[in-house]
Amino acid sequence: MDKKLTLSLDQTIIESAKNYAKTNNISLSKLIESYLATLTKSKRNSTDITPLVESLSGVISLDKEVDVKDAYTDYLIEKYK
Template sequence: MDKKLTLSFNKSVIESAKEYAKSNNISLSKLIESYLASLGKHKRN
């Protein structure tokens, strides 16, 4: 089940992320979700 999360970022970061997501045919939400999921794959010992 998806849940909402509100985040605050610098305007230029948001615009860059939106452009990246659009150019890769992915939603901004899925882009951020993928990034956060990848952090769990790189756990430190």
Template sequence: MDKKLTLSLDKTIIESAKFYAKSNNISLSKLIESYLMTLTKQKDKSIEITPLVESLSGVISLDKDFDVKDAYSDYLIDKYK
């Protein structure tokens, strides 16, 4: 069931949104509805872990102070010497 909603927005935002909606062949109402639906959609927190990923879990152990970015930087420096 559709219900009417009144919003107060900046005039330039409204004009830009209308232009965007028209150029994408969608009504402004549908555009806003789609945005709000995406914004409020519940995310599925039950991600299935495949047996392969499960078997790889815990294969590598790293120090707590290991910095991935530093390690990658060192790798690139060695690679391009």
């Protein structure tokens, strides 16, 4: 069920939002509804470590002298020669 909501916003923001909505063929109400739905949607914590990744942690050990970024760069250079 849709309800009416009154907002107070800066005039330039309102005009920009109206232009954006018109350009994208969406009503301003739907645009704001979509934004608020995205904003309030419960998000899965992206830092959760899956059991598989946790079980693999520590499997490979590298010398402290190895620069992983340099090694990967060398690998890519060799791969795309």
